[in-house]
Amino acid sequence: MKHFYIVTNFPKDPDLLVTSQVMEYLTNHGAVCTVRPKNQNPEVDYRYTDPDKIPADTECVIVLGGDGTLMRAAGDIVERQIPILGINTGHLGFLAETDQTTMLPALNALLQDTYQIEHRMMLRGDVYNAGRLMRTKRALNDVVIGRKDGMHLISMDLLVNGAYLNTYRADGLIIATPTGSTGYSLSAGGPIIAPEAALFLVTPLAPHTLNTRGIVLPPESRITVRVNNGRDQTTEHAMAYFDGGDRQGMDTGDYVEIRRADQDVLIVKTRNDSFLDILRRKLQAI
Numbered sequence: 496m497k498h499f500y501i502v503t504n505f506p507k508d509p510d511l512l513v514t515s516q517v518m519e520y521l522t523n524h525g526a527v528c529t530v531r532p533k534n535q536n537p538e539v540d541y542r543y544t545d546p547d548k549i550p551a552d553t554e555c556v557i558v559l560g561g562d563g564t565l566m567r568a569a570g571d572i573v574e575r576q577i578p579i580l581g582i583n584t585g586h587l588g589f590l591a592e593t594d595q596t597t598m599l600p601a602l603n604a605l606l607q608d609t610y611q612i613e614h615r616m617m618l619r620g621d622v623y624n625a626g627r628l629m630r631t632k633r634a635l636n637d638v639v640i641g642r643k644d645g646m647h648l649i650s651m652d653l654l655v656n657g658a659y660l661n662t663y664r665a666d667g668l669i670i671a672t673p674t675g676s677t678g679y680s681l682s683a684g685g686p687i688i689a690p691e692a693a694l695f696l697v698t699p700l701a702p703h704t705l706n707t708r709g710i711v712l713p714p715e716s717r718i719t720v721r722v723n724n725g726r727d728q729t730t731e732h733a734m735a736y737f738d739g740g741d742r743q744g745m746d747t748g749d750y751v752e753i754r755r756a757d758q759d760v761l762i763v764k765t766r767n768d769s770f771l772d773i774l775r776r777k778l779q780a781i
Contacts, residue, residue, distance in 0.1 A: 496554040496605045500577075501530045502544050502568045504560030507584045513559055513595055517582070520599060524606050529553070544571040553577055555605055555763060561585025562678075566635045566738045569617075569760045573633065578612055580605065580763040589677040589773075590635075592764060604765035611764045616672045616693050616714065617756035622735055622743045629749075632737040633756050636675030640720045640751060641667030641700065643732040643744060648703050650723035650731070655716055663707065667700035668720055670753050677774075679739070685709050689770045693755070714755045721750035 499521055503514045518528045529550055549556070549572065556572060558565045558581045565581040572579075581591030582598050593601040604610045618634045642649045651668055653660045671680040673688040676696055681687060685698035686709065693714040699707050712718065722745050725731035733745040745751070 496608065497526050498550065498552045498554045499526055499528045499605075500549045500553045500556045501528060502556060502558045502560075502564070503531060503533075504564040504584065505533055507560050507564075513582070513584055513598075517557060517559070517598065517602065520602050521606070524603075526606060544568050546572045546575050549575060549577070555580055557582065558591070559584050560591075562590045562636075563739070565590045567740060569615075569635045570633050570738065573617060573756070573758050573760055576758060576761060578761040578763045580765070590674070590762070592762075592766065592773075601765040605763070609765070613691060613762045613764050614759040615674050615690055615762050617758065617760055618670065618672060619754055619756040620735065620737060621752045622745065622749065623752065624746070624749045630743045632741050632743070634675075634737040635672065635760055636678045636738050637669050637671040637680060638751065638753050639667055639669050639679060639700070639736040639739070640722070640745070641734060641736065643734045647726070649725070649733055651733075652719075652721040652723060653697065654719040654721070655712060657717070657719070660710075661707075662723070663699050663702055664704070665699045665702040665707075669696075669698040669700055670718055670720070671696040671698060680709075687774065691770070695753070695755075716754070718753040719750050720753070722747055 508514055521528050531544055556577050556579045558568045558579055583591035583594040618638055620632050620638045621628055622630045648664045651663050669680045673692040674690045676688040680696055680698040683698050683700050695712040695716055697710040722731050722733045724747050731747045735743045735745055735751050
């Protein structure tokens with residue numbers, strides 16, 4: 496690889512010290528680097544990085560930040576199908592393979608073409624009101640349907656491929672990818688799944704029942720979550736969250752259809768660590 500685009504979470508690298516280190520190392524070794532403009536503001540069609548501003552010859556996008564930065568960048572550029580290397584400058588990160596102490600060997604692996612590409616499944620969520628599509632968004636980690644405000648349970652129906660499965664009364668419902676199994680779903684008691692797997696993980700969030708468990712579904716599934724009436728048959732107000740950032744309001748009768756996105760995110764691996772090695776190291780840091 497010789498052409499790179501750098502996406503920096505500027506609050507995590509305010510003086511651009513890490514960004515400058517990465518640029519200097521790559522350019523000193525004959526590479527071409529472009530840095531995402533600091534004054535770039537999110538528009539309607541992207542959350543963090545405008546894919547149209549990434550040069551056409553870019554071979555790798557290097558993301559400096561935490562897991563949230565990488566998720567937002569991944570959602571923005573997935574259609575470009577450019578591999579992503581994450582360098583963690585935040586707190587605990589499961590997505591970013593390297594950090595500031597190990598980034599130079601990782602950059603060298605990119606330059607020497609001694610890396611592997613890992614495919615990570617993404618979700619596509621279509622939110623409907625009265626049968627009319629309101630919004631379509633993608634997510635690398637999860638789609639969460641929860642209450643909009645107030646401390647109360649909400650009632651939701653879960654359907655798989657159009658067939659009714661269950662009604663949940665809970666704080667919310669998490670539909671996660673294997674990558675997202677180490678995120679919000681993990682905090683809600685869900686299992687950890689190897690990220691190279693392809694499946695859906697359904698995890699209820701604080702369900703008001705003793706027998707509700709998480710459900711694993713095949714990647715071909717079409718999952719529908721429909722918002723039911725609130726207490727005393729009042730109109731319920733809920734919210735669909737995509738990777739914890741983008742959101743779409745939902746009311747009684749609205750539903751979100753979740754399926755596997757057409758394209759996977761391409762994550763660069765420069766080390767031979769297994770998922771279990773990484774998991775053990777990250778969990779010890781918690």
